[in-house]
Amino acid sequence: MSNSFGKLFKLSTFGESHGKAIGGIIDGCPAGLVLNFEAIQAELDRRKPGQSSIVTQRKEPDQVEFLSGIFDKKTTGTSIGFIIKNTNQKSKDYSDIKDTFRPSHADFTYDKKYGFRDYRGGGRSSARETANWIVAGAIAKQLLTKIKINAFTSSVGDIFLEKPYRDLNFNLIESNIVRCPDESYAEKMIQHIQEIKKQGDTVGGTITCVAQNVPIGLGEPIFNKLHAKLGSAMLSINAVKGFEYGSGFCGAKMKGSEHNDSFNTDGSTKSNLSGGIQGGISNGMDIYFRVAFKPVATLLQKYDTITKDGKSIEVQGKGRHDPCVVPRAVPIVEALTAMVLADFYLLNKTAKL
Amino acid sequence: MSNSFGKLFKLSTFGESHGKAIGGIIDGCPAGLVLNFEAIQAELDRRKPGQSSIVTQRKEPDQVEFLSGIFDKKTTGTSIGFIIKNTNQKSKDYSDIKDTFRPSHADFTYDKKYGFRDYRGGGRSSARETANWIVAGAIAKQLLTKIKINAFTSSVGDIFLEKPYRDLNFNLIESNIVRCPDESYAEKMIQHIQEIKKQGDTVGGTITCVAQNVPIGLGEPIFNKLHAKLGSAMLSINAVKGFEYGSGFCGAKMKGSEHNDSFNTDGSTKSNLSGGIQGGISNGMDIYFRVAFKPVATLLQKYDTITKDGKSIEVQGKGRHDPCVVPRAVPIVEALTAMVLADFYLLNKTAKL
């Protein structure tokens, strides 16, 4: 509990990184949507391991297989079941992590909460789960044809892309392996990740996401505000430590006379510190937010930790891991954004007579 | 949709600031809890308007009246209904805001989403709603007798309380009207708010919250992570623009070798950049997070805006409003934290055989 997300456009998921397959069920996708399967797979390819030199070198095709809910390439209105087979589950020796808690992982908490744990590759706590989200998000994107969602890497470690998103060309996001739509910053970020990687270390970063052409009226009062749901979605991604939208934490330093967004006579606003959301409901302006990712906890260095029995132990980190999750998390942020917007889009159909 | 929060400890609410009453239903509170009604009212008093010179001068007693679910001062296991009467609904003249959209309020979005709106005092979008949360949170606190939850003002505008929470004495939080547990910073903050108030302006700020003695195991994998639920709760508070826990946005600048929390042999950790949560589940260390509040949108200044018909208009802001919401939001942050923890505490009873 709970492995489901969404109220009307609902994804339920299962899967561990080292089981036979991961997968999910999308319940509530309207009937009659003609699916572009290539586009779905393309999103999965953006997330998959082994795609570049700055991500994990694990190789998995991450091929989605749909099992139901689609007929003649169209959604039927019934639940869409899918699986993604785990092709790279090495029958490797886990004796090193079996009885050891890795620092800042979920090993300790899963073990204490459930009494034991599936220790292979982190089990259910593995970020492999996010491939399921990509599938649902890709379908949500196809449902929301007019809305444009673009996420990109806005910082890696101390390297911050110091430009407002309006000055960026989103077409460049996929032009480099770090997914930063500014070539010069991108180069610095890539270089930094490569250095970190050489040290067997990892580094954090942030992703900025912009949703454009969102219709007015998405989001619901009180406990289902659009930004609260976006925040909840983003904080579900492994390694995320923070979420801010519009003016965010900077807004907390401002005065009301600086912060208020004056109206134009057409209802649009002159500034957009609100981040496209007022009272939890979209106002038609660009929605933008920022997500903070901590550095990956798995290091290829020696570190001290404890065993299940509470004994100190020195461990040599090994394996194939991401030195920085941010580049691969870009499509995940987009996918969750699409899922949230799809849910509110459907919910909004019942808002008034 | 949706005016409910929580899965097992669930609050549903209703109410506008200028209706007869606001209120709610708490469903799922276990039977047999002996309630301390004075403690519940005391929490409401911490939130109520008119309590000091730096908050709105509106006067309302905010007296909660329980209607069900309690017998012989004990919860019966059935739903707890309550109301808080609105005593201060002036039958005033709303003609100035009736046909006008105030900038950075919910006026425009509610009107567009629902076709019209209850314009009196902001209607459902009023922060008066948060009094309902205080009631549920106060009961949740009584359910979680061992857990200590302390929120406090950690910044107002540019004035940041530059001390780690461990160096603060939480007993001082209520010793000053801005709810900052450091007297010297508190004075600066109060002074700043008073200056801002004189200008008819408003200012933002942040609240830090610390939950201590939280048992290991609260929080659920994937879409119900403890920090995601806390984030979702905080982002439901009016004016909140951001949420971070543990290392937060700072963590995104760090390296893994700096960020990982090494274990002590008893399972506690030497550092706590994880913020007491790993893999979405509490690990027994202090949970701490920070919430960003934008400046209140209602100014006592002249400003330009538009009417419903899309005409420009100059308005003179008036009324009794908070120059800074942060001091009154402190108990709200605590209340929501308690509700989230109570929900996970109950849910965790079913985690293993």
Next chain:
Amino acid sequence: MSNSFGKLFKLSTFGESHGKAIGGIIDGCPAGLVLNFEAIQAELDRRKPGQSSIVTQRKEPDQVEFLSGIFDKKTTGTSIGFIIKNTNQKSKDYSDIKDTFRPSHADFTYDKKYGFRDYRGGGRSSARETANWIVAGAIAKQLLTKIKINAFTSSVGDIFLEKPYRDLNFNLIESNIVRCPDESYAEKMIQHIQEIKKQGDTVGGTITCVAQNVPIGLGEPIFNKLHAKLGSAMLSINAVKGFEYGSGFCGAKMKGSEHNDSFNTDGSTKSNLSGGIQGGISNGMDIYFRVAFKPVATLLQKYDTITKDGKSIEVQGKGRHDPCVVPRAVPIVEALTAMVLADFYLLNKTAKL
């Protein structure tokens, strides 16, 4: 848990028969519905005690008071809070039932489940709760302007109204106090209830409900079938022991060649043993179902029972109780039917592109 019903048109309730008030929150009613308050109160009057010689002689006005969600007589799209004050809570002596479990009541099970109970008038298990449902159902009826819902008493004890519903004039339902739309059967039923009442006894009965002009497409596959939700709703009413729709239990005796409903070329069916629902989805034909009510458990006779301490005791039943719940349950059945249909009506807006 759980005091809520419905997914998009959702009612949450609270209240005991001897508390200050009962009440509820309707969440998800679309904005812009102009409410007819007289019609709502009229439905409450159909359910209220003291309305005729064959129901309980308790007197309560059951006046609903709306607290939110309505502005200028129109629903605003936000949650609708309401209360119904308990005016007739006699501060009577409960010592007789305080420590005694009444047979076939909820006394024993509530006490065991929760450790104790609010014994005054049955506490939360009292059918007084159903007044809340009437309010929500009356609003649902106003939302579904074209759908006609008529419930009526189809049997009392052994007296069965042996006519198909198509031969009845629903306008006669309210013409007699037992709510049977056939005068001659109605007289027999009334007489029977009066005899039973003289004996200090009670009697069961059935209600038939017919929903007409239901649009095609309401109901959802698998676990949210229209008839399953109707059944779940009806089985929530106090004293209900059974539910059948269309051919019901009789259908279980039939052959497929007799039972199948042949189509007319316009998509309507020649017979309607399906009861207007196929595959869990309305097909445009009349929906009809039947609900079985056991006799009220409270007798005005002497009976043997046990105390909380497990001692035998003889008790003399007293008070003001219904000799037969069926007449007052007729508007309750209608209210729940309207709530179910309203929920599916809203849900169906998202079924296809």
Next chain:
Amino acid sequence: MSNSFGKLFKLSTFGESHGKAIGGIIDGCPAGLVLNFEAIQAELDRRKPGQSSIVTQRKEPDQVEFLSGIFDKKTTGTSIGFIIKNTNQKSKDYSDIKDTFRPSHADFTYDKKYGFRDYRGGGRSSARETANWIVAGAIAKQLLTKIKINAFTSSVGDIFLEKPYRDLNFNLIESNIVRCPDESYAEKMIQHIQEIKKQGDTVGGTITCVAQNVPIGLGEPIFNKLHAKLGSAMLSINAVKGFEYGSGFCGAKMKGSEHNDSFNTDGSTKSNLSGGIQGGISNGMDIYFRVAFKPVATLLQKYDTITKDGKSIEVQGKGRHDPCVVPRAVPIVEALTAMVLADFYLLNKTAKL
């Protein structure tokens, strides 16, 4: 919407009879349950087609494949994903039903609701879905080790097993192919089904289910009553037209003085017309209920119907279908009962302090 069932022990499902596979996700099963996989498969074998001469002669192994949530044969507390491959999806010619609505099937309603439908084998409306429920129910049974759940065929057409369940030997249920625990009635039922089958016709029937050793306290007030949830579950099974528990529809004919269940001093009751449930909560007595199944709509006869274009057409029914669903529905009724009880068992852990 909605393809999920249960609140804490939750099953979500997908799948059409002629897709690649059906399957589901069980969310909320407590960690640490050692699974008996043979017992799960044995339940599937009780439901599978082709098992005897009185059921459909279609052959499918219905082999469940678990994909997650289990480690070292124990549940891990995370979601359990599983699939059942469809091995018998003949690439047959569907041209006869593609454009035709079969009477009393879901063809018409699915087509109208969703704009088109997957016509192969009934698509999502196929009873093949119930194999998913068997898997979840078999796990629920293993969670509830002390509770004994026995369902059996209590009538086929006009042949009623005229014995109280207490006089039956449940060990005989599986001793005959119709699953009636009385050999002489079983023979009559089997003979009747065989005759019906020869005619190319079908016949309805009823199943009685008895749950014993259910702990006191399962079920929740108001909208989550134990019997309402059981009813909702049963009414989700294809072809079910009615549900009654305890005295059921017969109870509606009785007087209170006959119907009340007097207590023994140990809290058990002398009679059990309540059916083990009072006020929606189990009282420790046997829970029993009865479910009505209409005759299967697919006949191997000629029949008149209409095409999608509203033209009359005569069709010759063909294929491999059940002449009576009741024998194969027996394990389905048990599975759903186990799921409902497991859900309430978990929920009840949070009922009191």
